[in-house]
Amino acid sequence: MPSSIVCQNLCFDYEYDDEAPVEVLKNVSVEIKEGEFVALVGKNGCGKSTLAKHFNAILLPKSGRVLIDGMDTTDEDSVIKIREKVGLVLQNPDNQIVATIVEEDVAFGPENLGIPPLEIRERVDWALKAVGMYEFRESAPHKLSGGQKQRVAVASVIAMRPKFIILDEPTAMLDPRGRSEVMDCITSLNKDYGLSIVLITHNMDEAALADRIIAMEDGRIVMDAPPDEVFTHIEAIRALGLDVPPVTQLAFDLRKNGIDMPQDILHVNQCVRAVLRHLQPVEGGADIFGNDKY
Amino acid sequence: MDITFGQYYPSKSPVHRLDPRVKLIFVLVYIVTIFLGTSFVGLGLCTAFLITAVIISRLPVRLFAKAIKPILPIIIFTAIINLFYAGGDPLFYIFSIAVTKQGVLTSLLVVVRIILLIAGSSMLTFTTTPTSLTDGLERLLSPLTVFRLKVHELAMMMTIALRFIPTLTEETDKIMNAQKARGADIDSGGLFKRVKALVPVFIPLLVSSFRRAFDLAVAMECRCYTGGEGRTRMKIFKLRCADYLALGIMIVLLASVIVINFVLGLV
Numbered sequence: 001m002p003s004s005i006v007c008q009n010l011c012f013d014y015e016y017d018d019e020a021p022v023e024v025l026k027n028v029s030v031e032i033k034e035g036e037f038v039a040l041v042g043k044n045g046c047g048k049s050t051l052a053k054h055f056n057a058i059l060l061p062k063s064g065r066v067l068i069d070g071m072d073t074t075d076e077d078s079v080i081k082i083r084e085k086v087g088l089v090l091q092n093p094d095n096q097i098v099a100t101i102v103e104e105d106v107a108f109g110p111e112n113l114g115i116p117p118l119e120i121r122e123r124v125d126w127a128l129k130a131v132g133m134y135e136f137r138e139s140a141p142h143k144l145s146g147g148q149k150q151r152v153a154v155a156s157v158i159a160m161r162p163k164f165i166i167l168d169e170p171t172a173m174l175d176p177r178g179r180s181e182v183m184d185c186i187t188s189l190n191k192d193y194g195l196s197i198v199l200i201t202h203n204m205d206e207a208a209l210a211d212r213i214i215a216m217e218d219g220r221i222v223m224d225a226p227p228d229e230v231f232t233h234i235e236a237i238r239a240l241g242l243d244v245p246p247v248t249q250l251a252f253d254l255r256k257n258g259i260d261m262p263q264d265i266l267h268v269n270q271c272v273r274a275v276l277r278h279l280q281p282v283e284g285g286a287d288i289f290g291n292d293k294y
Numbered sequence: 295m296d297i298t299f300g301q302y303y304p305s306k307s308p309v310h311r312l313d314p315r316v317k318l319i320f321v322l323v324y325i326v327t328i329f330l331g332t333s334f335v336g337l338g339l340c341t342a343f344l345i346t347a348v349i350i351s352r353l354p355v356r357l358f359a360k361a362i363k364p365i366l367p368i369i370i371f372t373a374i375i376n377l378f379y380a381g382g383d384p385l386f387y388i389f390s391i392a393v394t395k396q397g398v399l400t401s402l403l404v405v406v407r408i409i410l411l412i413a414g415s416s417m418l419t420f421t422t423t424p425t426s427l428t429d430g431l432e433r434l435l436s437p438l439t440v441f442r443l444k445v446h447e448l449a450m451m452m453t454i455a456l457r458f459i460p461t462l463t464e465e466t467d468k469i470m471n472a473q474k475a476r477g478a479d480i481d482s483g484g485l486f487k488r489v490k491a492l493v494p495v496f497i498p499l500l501v502s503s504f505r506r507a508f509d510l511a512v513a514m515e516c517r518c519y520t521g522g523e524g525r526t527r528m529k530i531f532k533l534r535c536a537d538y539l540a541l542g543i544m545i546v547l548l549a550s551v552i553v554i555n556f557v558l559g560l561v
Contacts, residue, residue: 053512056516058512058515058516080518080520083515083516083517083518084518087516087517088512088513088516090509090512090513092506092509094461094506095505095506095509095510095513096509096510096513097457098453098454098457098510098513098514098517099425099453099457100424100425100453100456100457101425103528104425104528104529107527107528108514108517108519109517109518110526110528111525111526111527111528112517112518112519112520112525113518114524114525114526115526116526117526117527117528117529117530120526120527120528121528124528140460141457142460142461142464153513156517157516157517160517160518
């Protein structure tokens with residue numbers, strides 16, 4: 001049976017000592033299946049991180065249920081099994097690396113699971129190769145770049161052989177190069193290793209890489225569809241306080257000005273192709289790439 | 295920024311490659327041996343051994359000079375005290391205080407002993423990374439869990455502290471620069487003024503450390519950490535030939551010093 005994360009009528013509020021409790025999740029129901037690549041988007045404070053922390057029993061629902069492969073997160077006996085299946089990567093790579101050597105950190109999870117030493121070694125090597133950090137296995141984490149550290153954090157999670165990885169804004173603190181390193185790593189884990197990904201992000205270019213986008217607002221799920229469908233509702237996305245990828249915006253603006261552009265443009269190459277269709281080749285001229293093709 | 299933890303001096307010498315547990319036991323026994331060695335012959339043996347170990351470990355001698363330098367005043371002080379308080383046959387007088395032959399001998403002995411002590415224990419920190427030292431300590435002390443001593447938790451705390459030193463150093467730098475950019479004067483003035491100027495550096499540092507601690511706790515929970523129980527380790531510590539050899543040398547050294555002292559009664 002394929003694995004799944006199921007939330008049923010999930011409600012959660014943060015309670016403070018002297019103030020009224022703040023409702024963060026309001027009756028959220030969602031299902032995430034094995035092999036999916038889901039982007040979870042929404043404004044700050046919309047509850048997306050809180051929802052993510054329910055997926056591996058870091059937070060427990062006030063009412064409703066969260067089931068991982070049928071195991072209820074409130075059942076204390078299955079917490080370890082749930083966390084083995086659902087790994088969580090946090091925003092700041094510095095705060096989630098435990099050990100002083102890269103491979104020791106990756107070994108930390110499997111060690112906690114009580115796996116025999118030789119198998120831990122195998123898993124560590126596999127995980128480090130999967131994220132492309134194998135040659136840094138003996139380095140000290142503080143000598144790595146942000147993107148490398150975040151990839152180590154991802155390796156540390158996949159070394160536990162989870163079915164799902166939840167990434168809570170993993171690229172928010174990284175420079176553009178670190179971002180693309182981490183995003184390449186995440187997409188490869190999904191496509192090549194079949195891991196399910198739940199990516200929480202503000203960056204719509206990153207969200208566009210997913211198979212499915214779930215948008216949240218004020219503790220509720222307001223949109224749940226594939227990216228090409230989500231980004232056709234540009235005004236609705238804007239109303240949520242979110243951006244659309246720049247190329248999608250460009251296509252939208254062109255369309256508004258009477259130029260026929262498809263509605264499902266998400267990536268630069270799609271946009272280039274659509275624009276090229278409108279351009280008349282000039283005899284002896286150059287194409288947009290500067291090649292003397294015509 | 296490159297921070298080398300503690301005093302570790304990287305190299306691939308045979309001493310560096312010894313099992314940290316063996317090195318820990320060795321240093322302990324070595325310290326006992328130095329205190330047992332009440333004669334010059336015994337201490338001479340210890341000195342000869344230490345010099346051989348330094349040569350094998352390929353450590354530069356200046357490292358040891360650096361290690362001994364801070365405690366030089368203590369060495370001189372103990373030497374002088376021992377010089378005057380030993381009693382016995384007077385050799386000569388300084389301000390009508392007798393300096394005896396025994397006094398000179400004891401103070402020499404004490405000086406040699408302190409130097410051997412410092413140099414010997416420095417050998418451990420020069421040749422072992424803090425990480426493997428913590429690892430070795432955890433494994434050596436693990437039988438003590440029977441007495442409810444939280445060995446694993448202690449070792450974990452040491453590891454995390456070591457792990458966060460560079461992170462927090464970097465952060466301190468950032469905060470200091472940020473405060474300087476806001477016009478804070480950190481580097482000038484008297485002691486009191488400088489300490490006061492550090493308050494706006496340490497408060498943000500403290501706050502952010504707490505935030506990091508919360509994050510780290512979540513990250514550790516996510517990775518199924520439940521304490522030392524039921525945990526396995528990736529690294530297998532296995533004694534090699536060199537380790538057994540080192541243990542053998544240790545026993546021979548201890549035994550010969552005991553024989554020299556108590557059986558032969560050499561002075």
